[in-house]
Amino acid sequence: xxxxxxxxxxxxxxxxxxFGFKEGKLNLLLIRRDFEPRRGEWSLMGGFLKEDESLxxxxxxxxxxxxxxxxxxxxxxxxxxxxxxxxxxxxVSVGYYALVEQPVVDKQLSRDYxxxxxxxDDIPPLVFDHREMVAAALRRLRHxxxxxxxxxxLLPEKFTITQLQALYEGIFGTSIDAGNFRRRxxxxxxxxxxxxxxTSGSRKGAWYYQFKSERYAAAKSEGSDFLLxx
Amino acid sequence: xxxxxxxxxxxxxxxxxxFGFKEGKLNLLLIRRDFEPRRGEWSLMGGFLKEDESLxxxxxxxxxxxxxxxxxxxxxxxxxxxxxxxxxxxxVSVGYYALVEQPVVDKQLSRDYxxxxxxxDDIPPLVFDHREMVAAALRRLRHxxxxxxxxxxLLPEKFTITQLQALYEGIFGTSIDAGNFRRRxxxxxxxxxxxxxxTSGSRKGAWYYQFKSERYAAAKSEGSDFLLxx
DNA sequence: ACAAAAGTGTTTTTCTTACACCCATGA
DNA sequence: TCATGGGTGTAAGAAAAACACTTTTGT
Numbered sequence: 001x002x003x004x005x006x007x008x009x010x011x012x013x014x015x016x017x018x019f020g021f022k023e024g025k026l027n028l029l030l031i032r033r034d035f036e037p038r039r040g041e042w043s044l045m046g047g048f049l050k051e052d053e054s055l056x057x058x059x060x061x062x063x064x065x066x067x068x069x070x071x072x073x074x075x076x077x078x079x080x081x082x083x084x085x086x087x088x089x090x091x092v093s094v095g096y097y098a099l100v101e102q103p104v105v106d107k108q109l110s111r112d113y114x115x116x117x118x119x120x121d122d123i124p125p126l127v128f129d130h131r132e133m134v135a136a137a138l139r140r141l142r143h144x145x146x147x148x149x150x151x152x153x154l155l156p157e158k159f160t161i162t163q164l165q166a167l168y169e170g171i172f173g174t175s176i177d178a179g180n181f182r183r184r185x186x187x188x189x190x191x192x193x194x195x196x197x198x199t200s201g202s203r204k205g206a207w208y209y210q211f212k213s214e215r216y217a218a219a220k221s222e223g224s225d226f227l228l229x230x
Numbered sequence: 231x232x233x234x235x236x237x238x239x240x241x242x243x244x245x246x247x248x249f250g251f252k253e254g255k256l257n258l259l260l261i262r263r264d265f266e267p268r269r270g271e272w273s274l275m276g277g278f279l280k281e282d283e284s285l286x287x288x289x290x291x292x293x294x295x296x297x298x299x300x301x302x303x304x305x306x307x308x309x310x311x312x313x314x315x316x317x318x319x320x321x322v323s324v325g326y327y328a329l330v331e332q333p334v335v336d337k338q339l340s341r342d343y344x345x346x347x348x349x350x351d352d353i354p355p356l357v358f359d360h361r362e363m364v365a366a367a368l369r370r371l372r373h374x375x376x377x378x379x380x381x382x383x384l385l386p387e388k389f390t391i392t393q394l395q396a397l398y399e400g401i402f403g404t405s406i407d408a409g410n411f412r413r414r415x416x417x418x419x420x421x422x423x424x425x426x427x428x429t430s431g432s433r434k435g436a437w438y439y440q441f442k443s444e445r446y447a448a449a450k451s452e453g454s455d456f457l458l459x460x
Numbered sequence: 461a462c463a464a465a466a467g468t469g470t471t472t473t474t475c476t477t478a479c480a481c482c483c484a485t486g487a
Numbered sequence: 488t489c490a491t492g493g494g495t496g497t498a499a500g501a502a503a504a505a506c507a508c509t510t511t512t513g514t
Binding site: 003004007008009010011012035048049050051052053054055056058076078079080081082083088089090092094 | 233234237238239240241242265278279280281282283284285286288306308309310311312313318319320322324
């Protein structure tokens, strides 16, 4: 059984699947590897776990190094441990997915990392098992987005219902009935309609809304379930 | 960024939360640690990842060492990576939960490991962060059991509706309307009623049923969703 | 014949779905 | 005034919940 001596220590990494949303498309932030092996190929943003940091801390650090962002939604979804998944050395990697506001990231992105957004339905070949990691992250995101109000993390603080609908259509790759979608949202009293309109998309203008997390927490603790599916 | 040299290698473990079901109770298989630190205290069954095995393989190996079982339902649910979670040495642990037929395990259980079943609503103090791991596993089990037909893994191949209801009541700690529960099951044509009855529980006798995984796969691929909640 | 588990039916209410419709406004 | 996205209403039907009811059989 378990005994501490004589056990093999090995590398533990975290890899981040960074999701963004822009112009109706769900996107993924990739980098080109700047070290061997497979220098120059497309890869997820990752890094090795340090002695003095937790997995969550490591993921947040890695994300900060690439995007400069610190207050992002970040959730572990799965550990990947096939023996030969990293060809250089045995490495166990823990996958995290992040939800960021793409326009905000675009401003902060340092050019050095050669980071680029790609649409989730047009992903280039990736190193190692990163493709599989993306697929798993996407499944998890779809699931989370229907059962928890995490989609909002991909939108600016103020957003319109139409934007939210486009987001969900982007996440699921389907189209949604606008009337029914709105009605479901109307019942969520943790969505506050602001006294302000977005006039960029139409003549009439669309009301801005805001997600109130405190109110959601209250609603949840009283047993109400979030559910928003295509 | 990532670079392979000069990185700290560390211990990676897997820990198994083993669920069983008996007499209306959802149970957990625990052992007493037989090595330092915390020898003799209650713990989950775990082991270190070896150089030449995947995480899934390691979990299966650990499970086999304790229960002798090989064909069990086993699913990773989360990695635990707090810096001081294991007081002896920095260890990242990947949590798996297993669903086993308790009566079968009882027969095979080697006395050496000092393994014992405890009810999930009466868990003794556990070492390290094992309590938290159990809580996370239980949340995952509840979720999976409502959306996928995994509950059957805890029952014998042939089971009655009443047993299945008791199982779900045990998993969720609630009571369920028998009429409505049965009706939902009647619609699942991947549940086959056998020509045999269980007469141990009543005069009348209850039909045995069997879960047909091939038929379920077919139904699923045609878009039908499993849903069974309290 | 009756107790007790197994199993069925029926009514009520609630939620989805599909889709028709109205609104506001800049060009 | 009309095209366009924004937003509301509603009728039909499906599904969930509550609960009364029947069936079977050993004692």
